[in-house]
Amino acid sequence: MLWPVAIAAGAAGGLAVRMAYEAFRTAVVKEDVFLPRLPASFDGTRIFFISDLHRRTVPPKLIRSVEEAGGADLVLVGGDIREKGVPLERTGRNLRALSELGPVYAVYGNNDYDDRIRELDVLLREERVKVLANESVLLEQADGSRFRLAGIDDAKSRRDRVKAALADPVDGGGGFDGVFTLLLAHDPAIADKLTADTAGKIDLILSGHTHGGQIVLPFTGGWHPVKAARRYRSGWFALARHKQTGEHAPRLFVSCGFGTTGLPLRFMAPSESHLFILRSGASGRR
DSSP states (O other): OOOOOOOOOEEEHHHHHHHHHHHHHHOOOEEEEEESSSOOGGGGGGEEOOOTTOOOOOOOHHHHHHHHHTTEEEEEHHHHHHHHTOOHHHHHHHHHHHHHSSOEOOOOOGGGGGSOOOHHHHHHHHHTTTTTEEHHHHHHHHTTTEEEEEEEOTTTTOOOHHHHHSSSEEEESTTTTTTTEEESSSSSGGGOOOOOOHHTTOOOOEEEEGGSBBBHHHHHHOOOOSSSHHHHHEEEOOOGGGGGTTOOOOEEOOOOOOSOOSSSSSSSSOOEEEEEEEEEEOOOOO
């Protein structure tokens, strides 16, 4: 009678170790992303993308991994930079660690608003992190080619304004409709809010929020209370046909994220961060 109990206890212990390992791993997933409208002068741009830090600390090991993989030109933080109860000191240390890699741009997620947002906003400014709250910045090369980096505010609290984020950052006009655009959005539900007009101005969307389901039970596909989060659980997605303008179709990437909500456990949705090397042209699937 004791053998079944021992076997069950051993299996439960092994599962707990596996779930803790998935929650605290520091893997950096590196991949090339081919984008037809990316100007040739931006070919090879390296973007480190991390989302959903929540309560986690960014360890030196993660920064070393990115540097050993070739480093980054830009660091993009996809929201949920913290959650309620996380000391500002920890968030500050995380931001300083990420700043070692390059200029940091961020958007707010729903959990960022669970505590006093003013304190976080001040901290981000002190750490020289640019928050893209329904706005964009233009990156330019010596040959005059441009790259628009846009970000939207939290969609869950209805602060998101896609058209404002895509407006001309100089004079509010529409003069940059043909400019390559990367949109940073915490919640992948943005994909269902785009119109043919706004989608036609976007080339790549980077988001998080779903945690990849965090704990994915076999045969369930990863349950989430929000339908859009179930539809866009993790990985790469091509938007629906009606979201396209002509031959151009924006692409959506959803990260499993770095931290966790609730218990620091994951299953079949391991923690991840990303090093994207942007490539000009349509070759390849990524």
